[in-house]
Amino acid sequence: MISEFEKFKRFKAKNLPRKEMLAPGHRACQGCGEVLALRMAMKALGENVIVCMATGCMEIITTPYPQTAWKVPWIHIAFENPASVASGIESALKVLRRKGRVPKKHIDILAIGGDGSTSDIGIGWISGALERGHDFTYICLDNEAYMNTGVQRSSCTPYGAMTTTSPPGEKSFGQVTWKKNVPGIAVAHNIPYVATASPAYFLDLMNKVKKAALVKGPAYIHIYSPCPTGWGSAPERSIEFAKLVVETRIFPLYEVIEGRYIMSRKITKPKPVQEYLKGQRRFRHLDEEHISYIQQRVNADYEKLIRLSEMT
């Protein structure tokens, strides 16, 4: 077990930090689940953190110069490389501390990318940083497509979903591939901490972010982030979807601590996937056959995960 967790006091409804590190007034869409997840993550981390962010929705909505929503040091270089930028910052602080040029105090380093940045264009950069063992946390805010550029498919787009580059048509039914298992890729790097989270379970999310920061070495958190604009869903239903995705076992919540899978929330009586799929325009075209395939695959993936948690 990771020793840093022993002294960790879990967030509860009663001891939530009051300080917001992400100021209001940013330009996110109504009902954005991503910025909500980001706000919660930042609340968990507090002010002693440096944030490296990929190009994407969160970057543009928070920093239209001369405005910034960030109350902590923040840097953006490009789309695919926040993990590399974080490597540089971590290495710099390490040597500067040794040389007495910065205070000895530990500073959390957080790299954040969307699902496109994480699962597609930046995967090599993330792999490099995880493999090298830098002491930092990588958060993927997964809204399941390239939303900032106008809803194009990524390898995290779910099976069957309509995007502007996976349109359903005479010869297609939308996204033809299954969502890439990025947390699994992170686990394969043998890093000390990997977790999945959803903003509907915000205490769970905050606790996982805090644990990731406490861990010595790299940590990876994959956060499901509802996007009403890209999904064609009602803004007021974002949290509902963030809950349904877990209750249907489509996006299970779990931790992988030093290779050991731990289910955060076992779903014993799962809702049918149909309940999650309806109400989102991106899935509207799917027929019974597709939905039944999705149900089967979700069941199989969940069983595999349960087996992993029992085995490890």
Next chain:
Amino acid sequence: MAKRIGIEVSIALAEAVKLANVDVIAAYPITPQTHIVEHLSEVVADGEVDAEFVPVESEHGAMSCCCGSSAAGARTFTSTSSQGLLLMSEILFIPGPMRLPIVMAVVDRALSAPISIWNDHQDIMSQRDVGWIQTFAENGQEAFDLTLHAFRVAEDRRVSLPMMVNIDGFTLSHVVEAVELLSQEEVDQYLPPFKPRYRLDPRKPITMGPVGIPEVYSEAKVAHNEALKASKKVILQGWKEFADLFGRQYNPVETYRSEDAEVLLVTMGSISETAMTAIDTMREKGQKAGLVRIRLWRPFPGPEFRKAAGKAKVLAVVDRCLPPGSTCGPVGAELRSLFYKVPGSPKIFNFVAGLGGRDVTVEWFEEMVEKATAFAKRRPKELYEVIGVREK
């Protein structure tokens, strides 16, 4: 003063980085840059310098890592070549406007296809407009001295810009030359510790790299350009103080037997030494030939170049880069632009030579001078000519 020793130029350059007490080196191996980063990882492993060597997964990752490191306030170095420089390209444009004083040694090498590990300037010329200060070394001593100068200038608060030192792959990087290395005390006298004006620090949060909306984008680009142009003053000052301390004076452009020259060869990098031999041979034959060598490429030292060109009637400008479909090579174009409609300006002829490691010989320099002299009397069809290409 330390004595002159025989040392491989890559190692000498790496020693300069070590003596600069570098904090972070992020690098990915590519021929012919490898000896620099191998030596640096050795000196880090042996504890000769207290630094972090980050063995990144690609050159793009290297430059990204350097941006983070520099923004956190660390003295930062990397080195690359050719395809590696091109893989970095996206990120190369970013530290300039963000004012991150990264220092990089570019070991110049040809570009694919066909793949070639040998020297020319196509890699760096393709990245000419990345907004870095760029110098070109002629020999091992310069490679060592210019690297120290680069840290000093880049990190100067009046500058705060990334800076690269170019050395020719193999023909300079892999040769053993007599180089006078400086001692740690001497380097410390010349190079103050890096004290950035801004850095990522939770005690004083700042937002770096925000969105440039149309109302501010142009201003940001102009501010960067102005800073790059204004850096020349600090570059010159850095060289002057170097000369005061160590006796070696560097200038933005150097001349050789140019005072009364009618034809001037214009070169960059290590071929300049062969060009000087060619000048000597031509002088012996009574030809009034001389040489101008460009050391500072960006910001381009226009006034210094005009002064160096003096009253020469003809410039034979050598480019080690062939931009396909263009009117001429990049150095040729730069100088044509510099002298455009300037009264009494020399006639400019451009030669492309030494691509992909082809040796540029004394005879070829003589041929260029002869051709440029002839062209001055009768305008050629093309604005440039490729020298030394087999037609069969």
